Amino acid sequence: MKRWFVLLLAVAACKGDSPVAPEAFSRKPCRVPEHLVSMVTGQAFAPAAMRSALVHAAGPMTAALGTGTNVQALQDAINAVIADIGVANNDGACRLLSIAAGALDALPDTPATLPDRDGIRLILALTAQSLAGVIGQ
Numbered sequence: 102m103k104r105w106f107v108l109l110l111a112v113a114a115c116k117g118d119s120p121v122a123p124e125a126f127s128r129k130p131c132r133v134p135e136h137l138v139s140m141v142t143g144q145a146f147a148p149a150a151m152r153s154a155l156v157h158a159a160g161p162m163t164a165a166l167g168t169g170t171n172v173q174a175l176q177d178a179i180n181a182v183i184a185d186i187g188v189a190n191n192d193g194a195c196r197l198l199s200i201a202a203g204a205l206d207a208l209p210d211t212p213a214t215l216p217d218r219d220g221i222r223l224i225l226a227l228t229a230q231s232l233a234g235v236i237g238q
Contacts, residue, residue, distance in 0.1 A: 131195035133236060134202055137229035140222070145234035148186045148194060151227060155183045158224045165217040166208060175204035175221070182228065195232050201225055 159179035166172050178201035185194035202225055208218060 131192045131199070131236070133195050133229045133233040134199055137198070137202060137222075137226045138233050140226035141230050143230070146231050148191065148228065148231040148235060151224070151231055152183060152186060154224045155179055155186075155228060158221045159183065162217045162221050162224075166214050171204050171207045175201055175208070178204055179221075186228075191232055191235050194228075195236060198225060198228055198232065 159176050163172055163176045163179070166175075178197045181197040182194045182201060185191070185197060202222075205218060205221055205225065208214070
């Protein structure tokens with residue numbers, strides 16, 4: 102499943118309309134997006150603590166955003182972050198978190214979806230903070 106997702110993102114990137122950042126596929130160790138980490142402060146915690154919040158973000162919160170390629174990409178990326186955190190693949194979770202943030206930023210800026218988009222952004226920011234703590238940023 103994850104391989105198909107990565108292949109789909111690579112094909113979409115070739116078309117030029119993908120929210121995927123090129124650094125998401127780099128061979129260098131992933132650096133958690135600084136703009137997400139700087140959104141929150143607090144003590145470090147394990148990325149696994151974010152699992153239930155990420156499940157909620159990938160399910161009910163994204164369902165409120167409607168349908169479309171960017172919403173599906175957001176859901177897929179968040180689900181992949183959940184899977185990677187579950188097996189302690191922090192570098193993979195970091196990369197997919199960057200993809201999820203890009204997909205979220207690509208969504209239309211409408212007042213009706215603002216609460217859900219901001220809630221998802223907060224969940225991504227807290228996940229970024231937890232990953233930064235274990236990756237060593």
